[in-house]
Amino acid sequence: MNKAALIAWREIRWEIYGDRAAVIRTLFFAALPVLFVLSERNSLPSTRSDLTMIALAFQSALFPALSGVALIASTFTQEKENGTLLPLLAAPVRDMDIVVGKLLGMIGPVMAISAASLAIFYVLGRLVYGPERIERSLPPEILYAILIVAFLYLVTAGSWALIIAARVRTTRAAQQLVGLLIGLSVGVYIGFGFVAARVGTGWPLLALGPFLLALDVIALEIARRVWQRGEVIGRL
Amino acid sequence: MIDVRDISRSFERVVALDRVSFRVEPGEIVALLGPNGAGKTTTSRIVAGILAPSSGDVFVDGISVTGDADAVRERCGMVTDQPSLYERMTLRAYLGFFCRLYDVASPEHRVAELAELLGLSDRLDTRLGAFSRGMKQKVAIARALVHDPQVLLLDEPSAALDPETARSLRAFIVSLRARHRAIVLCTHDLDEAQRIADRVVVLYRGRVAREGVVGALRADARPRFVVSFSGDAALARTALERVGVTPEAADANGHAALRFETSDETTTNPAVLRALLDAGLAVITLAREERTLEDAYFAIVAEARGE
Numbered sequence: 001m002n003k004a005a006l007i008a009w010r011e012i013r014w015e016i017y018g019d020r021a022a023v024i025r026t027l028f029f030a031a032l033p034v035l036f037v038l039s040e041r042n043s044l045p046s047t048r049s050d051l052t053m054i055a056l057a058f059q060s061a062l063f064p065a066l067s068g069v070a071l072i073a074s075t076f077t078q079e080k081e082n083g084t085l086l087p088l089l090a091a092p093v094r095d096m097d098i099v100v101g102k103l104l105g106m107i108g109p110v111m112a113i114s115a116a117s118l119a120i121f122y123v124l125g126r127l128v129y130g131p132e133r134i135e136r137s138l139p140p141e142i143l144y145a146i147l148i149v150a151f152l153y154l155v156t157a158g159s160w161a162l163i164i165a166a167r168v169r170t171t172r173a174a175q176q177l178v179g180l181l182i183g184l185s186v187g188v189y190i191g192f193g194f195v196a197a198r199v200g201t202g203w204p205l206l207a208l209g210p211f212l213l214a215l216d217v218i219a220l221e222i223a224r225r226v227w228q229r230g231e232v233i234g235r236l
Numbered sequence: 237m238i239d240v241r242d243i244s245r246s247f248e249r250v251v252a253l254d255r256v257s258f259r260v261e262p263g264e265i266v267a268l269l270g271p272n273g274a275g276k277t278t279t280s281r282i283v284a285g286i287l288a289p290s291s292g293d294v295f296v297d298g299i300s301v302t303g304d305a306d307a308v309r310e311r312c313g314m315v316t317d318q319p320s321l322y323e324r325m326t327l328r329a330y331l332g333f334f335c336r337l338y339d340v341a342s343p344e345h346r347v348a349e350l351a352e353l354l355g356l357s358d359r360l361d362t363r364l365g366a367f368s369r370g371m372k373q374k375v376a377i378a379r380a381l382v383h384d385p386q387v388l389l390l391d392e393p394s395a396a397l398d399p400e401t402a403r404s405l406r407a408f409i410v411s412l413r414a415r416h417r418a419i420v421l422c423t424h425d426l427d428e429a430q431r432i433a434d435r436v437v438v439l440y441r442g443r444v445a446r447e448g449v450v451g452a453l454r455a456d457a458r459p460r461f462v463v464s465f466s467g468d469a470a471l472a473r474t475a476l477e478r479v480g481v482t483p484e485a486a487d488a489n490g491h492a493a494l495r496f497e498t499s500d501e502t503t504t505n506p507a508v509l510r511a512l513l514d515a516g517l518a519v520i521t522l523a524r525e526e527r528t529l530e531d532a533y534f535a536i537v538a539e540a541r542g543e
Binding site: 003006010013014015018019082083084086087088089090091092093094 | 284285286306307309310312314316318320321322324325329333334336337338339376379
């Protein structure tokens with residue numbers, strides 16, 4: 001596990017922090033909650049508009065996660081394209097440490113941005129919609145649930161992105177397929193949001209948790225299999 | 237040190253290696269030669285413990301690659317034709333990262349030592365993306381040496397290097413041999429193999445076509461002679477063809493000359509001389525030409541092809 005942490009730390013320090021484009025993307029996603037709040041400032045309080053608050057908070061946490069999925073796919077395919085994966089595979093590191101390390105290296109910063117984005121939304125929301133409404137709509141358990149769902153989504157979609165990255169040869173092909181994956185995820189969320197709005201409660205959103213957890217287990221197992229050394233080397 | 241025993245490897249339906257065996261002793265450089273697709277890279281990846289053989293086994297320092305690939309990887313260092321570096325990292329951070337992956341006891345000390353060894357001490361805090369191609373390849377070599385491995389697998393290490401850097405790299409590889417490292421060198425550069433390898437394994441379509449000491453392989457090649465003369469070259473060519481020799485144009489210090497191969501010099505050479513003299517040509521010299529590893533290699537590959 002130490003080596004997974006070492007690989008994760010390298011990703012964060014040198015590939016994300018050292019990448020100006022990634023820093024700019026991060027700032028863009030951190031600014032999104034401001035836009036959400038400003039675009040919904042006339043929203044009136046009601047059961048439905050409280051769901052609007054939850055939905056806005058959820059979007060604040062989820063949008064950075066969507067960008068994280070593309071980041072995970074491109075970091076793996078770039079390693080394959082540049083040949084940098086080979087020295088890593090030649091080191092005495094377990095296959096699982098490489099996969100977990102690289103996933104953690106991407107998920108960690110993206111989750112930090114998601115949490116920061118949610119916090120910005122919360123503070124801005126209190127100023128624009130009033131503290132009472134925000135506190136009533138977004139109690140701590142809902143905020144935690146939103147972050148957990150964002151995390152589960154990132155692990156699930158990240159694992160599927162890994163599977164795609166193992167199978168394709170170029171970053172471009174990976175990005176196209178991951179674009180479809182992100183589109184599909186957005187569709188699923190819109191579907192859950194639509195059902196939630198129709199029934200006027202938040203339970204369909206809570207159902208996302210077990211749904212994502214089940215997908216996590218399947219996706220991580222497949223990712224572990226396709227990222228075994230022999231499989232990867234055979235495709236380099 | 238390295239004992240490759242009957243390894244085979246298939247990728248789906250393609251057989252990349254077919255029952256390949258050879259040994260490399262400590263302090264020995266063995267060159268793996270062969271055309272593209274012969275199985276050189278696959279062999280080195282199997283020895284390095286990053287690709288499992290479909291059958292057979294490799295023992296590195298007595299450890300089976302199929303039994304404990306992690307322990308084999310701890311004993312091997314690998315350099316590929318592309319440096320394959322994380323170019324956003326500084327040299328210090330990059331080597332430090334690999335030192336920690338290999339559990340090197342004192343990473344900072346080892347990084348400084350390797351930088352000194354390869355003449356990169358003044359570039360420790362420079363990002364690798366700013367390095368020249370030759371310097372990047374040096375970094376790749378440093379990466380392979382972080383854990384001071386007993387076995388080095390070099391896959392086209394001097395590809396795309398300028399002649400000066402390639403020469404210093406060769407000198408460095410030879411210095412590693414002196415430190416009793418077992419070295420496998422996959423290369424297309426036959427001149428490089430001739431200069432530094434002790435033994436050669438020629439692979440062709442996944443099989444060992446020939447294995448031997450460089451000098452012996454060169455000596456095995458069919459003897460070749462150059463005859464220089466003054467007079468009409470076309471006349472000389474016809475005279476040689478008449479005695480069953482197939483000549484090629486050659487150059488001998490500005491004189492007209494022809495090159496020919498023969499497996500029976502005691503019969504052929506007097507016949508060649510007689511034919512030239514009978515044609516009214518003045519023979520200046522008849523000399524045996526030293527065979528290179530390249531000559532031996534092409535003969536081996538032609539034989540493997542069934543030509």
